[in-house]
Amino acid sequence: MKKKKILIRIGSLRHGGAEKVLVTFLKNISPDKYEVDLLINLYSGIYIKEVPSWVNVYYLLKGEMITTNRPQDIPVKAFRVLYQKMFLWFPALLYRFVLKNKKYDVELAAIHGMYREILSSPQKDSKKIIWVQNDIFNLKEYTPEVIRKFFKFDRILVISNKLKEEMHKLAGTETEKQSVIKIFNPIDKKDTLEKANASIDDYPFNNGIPTFISIGTVYPQKGYDRLLQVHKKLSDEGLKHQLIIIGDGYDLNNIQELLNKLEVQETAKLLGFRSNPYPYLKKADFYVMSSRHEGFPTIIAEALILNKPISATDISGIKDLLQDGKLGMITPNSEDGIYEGMKKFLIEKGLAEHYKKEIENTDLPFVLEKSVQHLQEIIDEV
Structure with missing residues (x-):
């Protein structure tokens, strides 16, 4: 042939x-x-x-x-x-x-x-x-x-x-x-699971406090500025949690400056690029997507493979991946939307387990x- x-x-x-x-x-x-x-x-x-x-x-x-x-x-x-x-x-x-x-x-x-x-x-x-x-x-x-x-x-x-x-x-x-x-x-499920099992020695939090993670190139479209503002607001309201952002890009310095300006250095960490981010994703409690726009957010598919509760802004591809909200929270594409999604996970204790069970019982399409x-x-x- x-x-x-x-x-x-x-x-x-x-x-x-x-x-x-x-x-x-x-x-x-x-x-x-x-x-x-x-x-x-x-x-x-x-x-x-x-x-x-x-x-x-x-x-x-x-x-x-x-x-x-x-x-x-x-x-x-x-x-x-x-x-x-x-x-x-x-x-x-x-x-x-x-x-x-x-x-x-x-x-x-x-x-x-x-x-x-x-x-x-x-x-x-x-x-x-x-x-x-x-x-x-x-x-x-x-x-x-x-x-x-x-x-x-x-x-x-x-x-x-x-x-x-x-x-x-x-x-x-x-x-x-x-x-x-x-x-x-x-999406290579086997490869994702194998990489997630790698050992890491620089995970920034091991104190039992609920931890959100977000992974992606640090561009304005990712909305990390909104995410840090929401983290600060929730912390000021007494809702204890931590935030990890993994990635680099031309907006990295601006996001680091904002993190310092908000004085959240103890509870939010900007780790920079990691060639294998999956062990960090596996150890975190929730995945949060704050993007202003995306195409097909591959990281959401990988978070589902690792059975992570997800809160994501309503961007292109997210309804397909989260099956119109069955497999994770889809929030309005705004700072208020990100705030409501993260807050729900922090105050509704059974919500994370609900999504985990839904993910476990679903034949993922990708x-x-x-x-x-x-x-x-x-x-x-x-």
Whole structure:
């Protein structure tokens, strides 16, 4: 059987949900069926070492991601932007000199931000797929006019019913509607459980006080500013609890400054990046998501695998993951909503056990094998 030749494009393989999902997918598809080339704009990130050896990895640039705007970093950032744009403006150069004139059956943008790169491909006969991993309808740069361009793809993969509904509103024809396919991102349950059992010696709290944890890149969209304000308010009301935030990103210094300003250093800890956050998640009592917007919050799926009671803001994908509130609390997407969710767990002592039992008795839909099979079927049929 002739192997299907696939080009997959992504910005980097840093510690993000979309990057992890892509690598999980690559680790679970058959090298006997597919020949995969993975083209990374910036060769960096913790997931690079997890890419299977049979996948051909290409890159435009090599080096660490720059998340600050220090004066000494600006020339490097400017060069990187121009170098990548050169291949966007002159894609024939990319396909000739980097990809060695290889012909592809399928070209896949593994994240919404790569839509221009795939649509500019000089290979007009290849089938084009885009994998929308974020709530693009909440991103300022993604106007309806920009999102309409996504219908130039043969298939648009979305990771929540909300995104599918929004795409359908923009669709001009029935064919465009049918090109939008809702999928569950593949989550490796076995891998999550194994990593959660690793020993750690820097867990900040071991005093029996209820502890909330939140994990994710420290960007404004994550709402950690709101979360710290709520933590302070609950503490001032005498509701004793602790908070752990794991992650790094360009907003890290601002969040640390806010933590210090609120004088909650004893009860809230900003631990920074951890390559394996799951032991911390396992030891915490509750998971709290304060995000302003997300696509498919992979960490929520992993919290469910670890049977954690969850309070999450009403963002894209959350109703699918928490089954409309059956498996966890879905709160209004506001500071008041975050406050009410955390307060409920602190004052209603039986609520956490209720959600744990619901999770235990539910067949979670993001099973690795089913998700990978669905993705393979889409690639095979396109």
